[in-house]
Amino acid sequence: MNNSNSTGTKTWDHEGQLWLAEGTQAWESGNRQEATEIFNRIMDEYPDRPEGYNKLGVMYAETGQLGKAEKYFLFALSKEARHVPSLTNLGNIYLERGQLDEAIKHYTLALQTDPEYPPAHRNLAIAYRRMGRIAPSVAHLKRSQILETRQLRTRQTPRIPNQEQGEKVSPHRTRLWLRQWIWIILGVVLAIWLLGRGKL
Template identity: 40%
Template structure:
């Protein structure tokens, strides 16, 4: 008679740990894990705000990033009162909201002729707060890479874009810039592969669609090229409209006079509507 091996039932998979993903900087997965495990809405709200900051920074949409940051500070402050003091302490350590505010401020105005963008060291000094924060480090490195590219220093540019990708694998604009260097170096097939990876990360990024069209044309694939560039044009118009609305909202938020003008215009619109309705009834 032989002894049989003891039977065992497979243990259930451990539930996803939002905190582990947050420590790794994987905020989308952290939010998903928190929702799946039924975390309190106050906690998922904080994680959602962090993710919004990250995505807005990746897309160079600083007005959106600042609004998400303001909401994040307020939401973090509410966690202890909701019985989530431990979670709040962890998230404050990981996000450092005050340092994040300084980091976002250091990114403001890039590409508009302010802040010493003509010299890499001057730009690096200006971007020190952004380089030090995990949510903005990739964007700061990408900005340095763009400056090196403008100075016709492709080796330094590629190194900075690569560092940006290492800091944040989801920073699709840094990956696009690596593809741009491939394209400029006469390697359209390599550039195409990178652009397609960018579009896997962000299917609506107009810049990647346009440059993919250029890479395809250089490989003689004209029909595909035209389709990519047309889609880029449609997405570019939509992005321009969204950016204009964001800039207007940011202007109203910052300038009390503009807010007053907005209220006056709204009051006039209501008055005109009232008179029109009254006239129609009379």
């Protein structure tokens, strides 16, 4: 099966998504060398896709190399102008530099493309807070928390058995479920407290 488009480059497929997941896992596990190799492989095999460039940009930003990170995010956006993670990450660079108008512009573009992207809402809240615009800051912070909670619930929360249908409740599963919700609630309370003290 030929998996290339009219320009001869491979189209994004399961293999590319698998590599992206493997690279992300390597990076999150602290294996930066392996992650870099995987993201470079993605850029080589899928040169028209933004994902590899975006991930390398994030790795550079993480180590404080904002100039290099910015170049990778811009290159990712040259591949896909509305790539939401790259728009958000470029906004983060501008936020870090204190260029609040540029940061807000990029977060807004990201949210125009995907209104359900929590990081753009969260970081837009921070940018608005730094500008002293409390009402939109709180609105976007709340929206990010709702979206993150929804994502967490659909991906990670174990299903509580239905006792009415005769399913047994495992104490371990119940504790796990409660622990997850306690952390979510504590995170929301902490974020609201920090926002009120001007720390965000």
